[in-house]
Amino acid sequence: MTIAAEALAVAERLERSASLNAVLAWSRPALEAEALRVSRIGSDGPLAGMPVAIKDNIVTTDLPTTCASRILEGYRSPYDATVIERLRLAGGLVACKTNLDEFAMGSSTEHSAFGRVRHPLDPDRVPGGSSGGSAALVAAGVVPAALGSETGGSVRQPAAFCGVVGVKPSYGRVSRFGLVAFGSSLDCVSVFGRTVSDAARVLAAIAGHDPRDATSRPAPPVQVPVPRADLRGLTFGLPTEYFPPDLDPGVRAGVDRAVALVQALGGTVRPVSLPHTRYAVPTYYVLAPAEAAANLARYDGVRYGVRRGAGLDLRSVYRATRGQGFGREVQRRILVGTYVLSAGYYDAYYAKAQAARVRITADFEAAFLTGVDALLTPTTPTPAFRAGAKMADPVQMYLADIFVSAVSLAGLPALSLPAGRSEGLPIGLQIIAPSFEEDRMLSIAATLEPHLSATAEVR
Amino acid sequence: MTAWETVIGLEVHVQLATRSKLFCGCAATFGADPNRNVCPVCLGLPGALPVPNAVAVRLGARAALALGSTVHPVSVFARKNYFYPDLPKGYQISQFDRPLATGGEVRCESPDRGLVAIGVTRLHLEEDAGKLIHDWVPGRTAIDLNRAGVPLAEIVSEPDLRSPTEARAYLGVLKQVLVYTGVSECSMEKGSLRVDANISLRRPGGPLGTKTELKNMNSFANVERALEIERERQRTILDGGGRVEQVTLLFNADAGTVRPMRGKEESHDYRYFPDPDLPPVVLSRAWIDAARAELPELPEAKRSRFQSAHGLSPYDATVLSAERPVADYFEAVVRAGADPKTAANWVMGESMPGYNEVGAFAVSAVRLAGLIGLVKDGTVSHPAAKRVFGELGAGDEAPHAVATRLGLVQVRDDAQLGAWVTQVIAEHPAEVERFRTGEPKLLAFLVGQVMKKSRGKADPKAVSERLLTHLEAS
Amino acid sequence: MTISPDDLVRIARLAELDIAEADLRRLAGELEGIVSYVGQLTSLASADPPAAGDPVGVVLREDRVDPIPLDRAPADFAPEFQDRFFLVPRLPAMDGG
Numbered sequence A: 001m002t003i004a005a006e007a008l009a010v011a012e013r014l015e016r017s018a019s020l021n022a023v024l025a026w027s028r029p030a031l032e033a034e035a036l037r038v039s040r041i042g043s044d045g046p047l048a049g050m051p052v053a054i055k056d057n058i059v060t061t062d063l064p065t066t067c068a069s070r071i072l073e074g075y076r077s078p079y080d081a082t083v084i085e086r087l088r089l090a091g092g093l094v095a096c097k098t099n100l101d102e103f104a105m106g107s108s109t110e111h112s113a114f115g116r117v118r119h120p121l122d123p124d125r126v127p128g129g130s131s132g133g134s135a136a137l138v139a140a141g142v143v144p145a146a147l148g149s150e151t152g153g154s155v156r157q158p159a160a161f162c163g164v165v166g167v168k169p170s171y172g173r174v175s176r177f178g179l180v181a182f183g184s185s186l187d188c189v190s191v192f193g194r195t196v197s198d199a200a201r202v203l204a205a206i207a208g209h210d211p212r213d214a215t216s217r218p219a220p221p222v223q224v225p226v227p228r229a230d231l232r233g234l235t236f237g238l239p240t241e242y243f244p245p246d247l248d249p250g251v252r253a254g255v256d257r258a259v260a261l262v263q264a265l266g267g268t269v270r271p272v273s274l275p276h277t278r279y280a281v282p283t284y285y286v287l288a289p290a291e292a293a294a295n296l297a298r299y300d301g302v303r304y305g306v307r308r309g310a311g312l313d314l315r316s317v318y319r320a321t322r323g324q325g326f327g328r329e330v331q332r333r334i335l336v337g338t339y340v341l342s343a344g345y346y347d348a349y350y351a352k353a354q355a356a357r358v359r360i361t362a363d364f365e366a367a368f369l370t371g372v373d374a375l376l377t378p379t380t381p382t383p384a385f386r387a388g389a390k391m392a393d394p395v396q397m398y399l400a401d402i403f404v405s406a407v408s409l410a411g412l413p414a415l416s417l418p419a420g421r422s423e424g425l426p427i428g429l430q431i432i433a434p435s436f437e438e439d440r441m442l443s444i445a446a447t448l449e450p451h452l453s454a455t456a457e458v459r
Numbered sequence B: 001m002t003a004w005e006t007v008i009g010l011e012v013h014v015q016l017a018t019r020s021k022l023f024c025g026c027a028a029t030f031g032a033d034p035n036r037n038v039c040p041v042c043l044g045l046p047g048a049l050p051v052p053n054a055v056a057v058r059l060g061a062r063a064a065l066a067l068g069s070t071v072h073p074v075s076v077f078a079r080k081n082y083f084y085p086d087l088p089k090g091y092q093i094s095q096f097d098r099p100l101a102t103g104g105e106v107r108c109e110s111p112d113r114g115l116v117a118i119g120v121t122r123l124h125l126e127e128d129a130g131k132l133i134h135d136w137v138p139g140r141t142a143i144d145l146n147r148a149g150v151p152l153a154e155i156v157s158e159p160d161l162r163s164p165t166e167a168r169a170y171l172g173v174l175k176q177v178l179v180y181t182g183v184s185e186c187s188m189e190k191g192s193l194r195v196d197a198n199i200s201l202r203r204p205g206g207p208l209g210t211k212t213e214l215k216n217m218n219s220f221a222n223v224e225r226a227l228e229i230e231r232e233r234q235r236t237i238l239d240g241g242g243r244v245e246q247v248t249l250l251f252n253a254d255a256g257t258v259r260p261m262r263g264k265e266e267s268h269d270y271r272y273f274p275d276p277d278l279p280p281v282v283l284s285r286a287w288i289d290a291a292r293a294e295l296p297e298l299p300e301a302k303r304s305r306f307q308s309a310h311g312l313s314p315y316d317a318t319v320l321s322a323e324r325p326v327a328d329y330f331e332a333v334v335r336a337g338a339d340p341k342t343a344a345n346w347v348m349g350e351s352m353p354g355y356n357e358v359g360a361f362a363v364s365a366v367r368l369a370g371l372i373g374l375v376k377d378g379t380v381s382h383p384a385a386k387r388v389f390g391e392l393g394a395g396d397e398a399p400h401a402v403a404t405r406l407g408l409v410q411v412r413d414d415a416q417l418g419a420w421v422t423q424v425i426a427e428h429p430a431e432v433e434r435f436r437t438g439e440p441k442l443l444a445f446l447v448g449q450v451m452k453k454s455r456g457k458a459d460p461k462a463v464s465e466r467l468l469t470h471l472e473a474s
Numbered sequence C: 001m002t003i004s005p006d007d008l009v010r011i012a013r014l015a016e017l018d019i020a021e022a023d024l025r026r027l028a029g030e031l032e033g034i035v036s037y038v039g040q041l042t043s044l045a046s047a048d049p050p051a052a053g054d055p056v057g058v059v060l061r062e063d064r065v066d067p068i069p070l071d072r073a074p075a076d077f078a079p080e081f082q083d084r085f086f087l088v089p090r091l092p093a094m095d096g097g
Ligand SMILES: [Zn+2]
Pocket: B021, B024, B025, B026, B037, B038, B039, B040, B041, B042, B043, B149, C067
């Protein structure tokens, strides 16, 4: 298929999938322009005309970037994110901008100012979040791969819910320049793929040091994995804290089946302990909001975006712009972040959370030091939940991220691999590797992938 | 009337002399069209990230080392959070609990206390804010972000200053050091040096009083004046049994008043935390040593060397070491062979007026040394040399050639001198007689007559000697 | 940890957020729920965490003038822009001027 034809086919599929509400912006002319651009540089780039959906918190000059927020409605970035430049350089095609929880704050994509995203297998359920639009599009077969972003599991968790591959690289592996900041010390541009290979190809294209991001790090390029014959010689740790008694039985069955498969392929499996795991979610919900409160201060209606409060004084303009422009969850997090940094509370919350983060990271390092090559855990405590189920209680929503936030705090690479279904809903197996060991992680995933029969019932 | 002791501390912001801004590649120049030097980073656009400027860090470290501060191997950029329209990100990237440098001192001359060492608390790096213009459009405040992100070093003094005059002296020395080391242009007119002052009064030896902060002074003289006005205001309050309120005051130079500032932040809860976009600034021992090695000789050291090595008076040494280009020029004149004291007189008397006017020396050091040599060996007289100096200009004609062209080379030809002397004695018998009968001042008259005959070309010393020989012999 | 509507108003002011009178109590309650949840961190032994080792230093940028270009000018994305200036409502007089 020619690239122009591929672009046309993507347009058709985008039209047919409109009911998912997974897309915030796309256009035929933009797609045609993308196809033309790729044809000009030649279609022999590593992505060879692959259409890739982009989470709408990654800035693009050709399509608006709203972060699913009223405050940025209609905003068009005057520059492209580094990952967009690299994607195009590799022959990738920007397919569309996808829906998300506003400013990536959420675990269900219900906190979008432009409506919730439907789960492709059950419209009454959520696709997970915050990168729910990207996950749903890949799961629905609209695009083979998509960019998302992770701050505390926002790609792995929806990947598990939707039954696709979700890869979060090590912190510093992919440039954040042009990723709208939420929690800067945690944010990672991450990738969804229909297959491990698709996700790895996209990751390889966007990874690498960027002088425009002082937290990005030089490293050898990411390799597209070749499946191994077996898993002999590899040791896998099962962190006991990730298998609590109240773990959903379907999730447990899915992960148990995957672990049995690992053993059948010659891998060694043994329990490990990550004792500070229980602090991960509270630590995350101090640090991420604290950073977010500062990161979102720039949305003040002065230089760009939507301004409210016409005729009022400046302070009232600020308050009206931000009060009306930000949704409820974003406001909650800004308030929490402001509170934990405010005079008299810094030591009790922020300083404690930083200390906890060091311990959480040390737990992983200690586990890997005992000779474990990778950790295996469930990605989520339950399969996709029903829309509205957790909207009334923010803390319950936060706990949907219980198995993914520690990895984010430690800056490690991790991946969610479809591991079967429970009552028709996908289950995710999480593979966690040491820092900058993406190649090992991807090759384990690629080895397991053909054996996992992702759509099979596990119970 | 009870005695109060004045306690002053200064916070000085200087713009570091970089080409580009602190965290982006925009030009850090002064005077561009509004919002011309802006980019995604300094506009605070969604997704943009800061990357620190290596030269800004180096200049900050250099300033710290010049002040004797300790440059820390690890320092941390933090976010200072507050909303203001000149602050694009809603926070300023600054350094808080881990500044680039701490400690150090500035030694300056106090009129009351002699040489005093004023402690430096800390030096840290931070980005500047934009510029606001009120009512440029009626009823609106206009924002120019060219200055947003320009690198600054903030230098905070200990509350060691005891008078407004000392404060001014401190600023003078600080500026001198920062200009000397190439850290900053330190121009208050261009906004590359700004001063905030804290002042309080207390009983000598007693606990510190409540301080007020003064802003908006646009010259060192105004800093001194504002402090004097505020000192008087506080003194009046305290003498009347009142209490000083902790406020920020704006100085109005035209009215000569200080007035409480209104409006800015409602709260000073800045919620500092380490900027997660920026790993710590880590400086190796070797890097810090190299920065130290890069330091030029500082004014104070130069001044004492000018006295010890060149035998200059304290006054001359101070004048000649005050600015690095002047000191370098003076030393170049000496290196080219001129006697240091003579060179000092020439540089101060002849070269500096032009330098102060245009900021450059018209006559190269080598040519000035050549001219000084012509005076020394008697080729031209001192007054003639001054005329030659005026003619030297920026050209490359040698001093001797200029003197010759102007006919100012002194005549020391014995025969010619003898002829003129004989003629003058013959033409002025009355004056000769009066000299001989005890009026020695008449010698000057006779020398003058010889000089007139020579049309200024004779060497007056030689003339005088020859005249004496003649008058005594006959 | 309790968060009163007054506490909430103070924090909201720092964050420059308008909060409707009607939402104050609900939001204060939600905030209190979140803050007490993250408050379990205080049970963490307060001994110093293991040293993180030598920090990786930031890579500094060369001092070159090479701004990241803007595809569109500020006038195109600013809510209020006139003759090269961003505009906001006139600030209260700072200097009596
Ligand atoms: Zn810039």
